[in-house]
Amino acid sequence: MKSYAFAAFAALAMAGCATGGYGPVYERATSQYDDGFSEARLDDNRYRVQYRIENGDLQLAQDWALRRAAELTLDQRYDWFQIISRNSTFRDDDFRRYEPYRSYNDRYYERPRYDSRYDDDALVVIEVIMGNNPPPRSASVYEARRVLDYTRSGRY
Template sequence: MRLLGAAGAAVLLAACATAVGTAYQPVDTKGYGYSETRIERDRYRVVFAGDGATPPEAVEDFALLRAAELALQNGYDWFRVVGRSLDYAEKGGVGVGAGFGTGSYGRRSGVSVGVGGDLGTIGARKFYTARLEVIFGEGEPPEDEEVYDALEVTQTVRARIGAAGGA
């Protein structure tokens, strides 16, 4: 009975724990925010990692925004996404399992059978990370590629951030 009470208390605590959502910012001490790595003169890897309250769409938008800012800061007009991934890790929560067993006690030998199973995790959050590899360009963008106008992406995503209250 104590074990059941402890598990219930843990579930309630996990449900009450709230993440705040990662703002658009350079990576912080907890590892949330954007970072970039220059690969070549006109090629970067951009990463945005969100906390458990940052939805995957925001994580992807923030990675695109950082790519657009880098393009503009380096004198480019557009960027092409040549590689992309969106990954997540589940953190927190309480594992729930069930089991059943039988046994024989006493002087005689016996046979025992046990059955158990994992019922999953309650209260876990998904922490999303978007990774982009981008190539910058100037002038007229190619039409057959996944190309973004850097100025337009910056304006559109910043407007959406403002409408959502910053995160």
């Protein structure tokens, strides 16, 4: 009897691990500041795709933005997409673009900061244009089916 209870417990524990109960999940965002993907149609074959992961991995957000672009490409009956613009999150301190202190009315204060609530979020925004074969020769052109196979496989 104890062996059956242990086997049932082990199966439940492994099922919980298999569902990925922790960590980011590939999903549609419900608002601008939620985790997940969103997109905006800019033209018949041009989209802006965004992926956000709260306190997340920027590389994973990039992969999932590419995945969403590939899904959109196939949904619109195209074969490939080309990234024509890309942005990622960064912190001002990473680039040391601003002086740490600035004088205001002969007094020194710390420099003004933007809203830091989303500092640790991984946010990727790409703009893509889609087309059918043959694709242009460029390093920024991706075959949609290959991107989906790669990102769904979890090899990254």
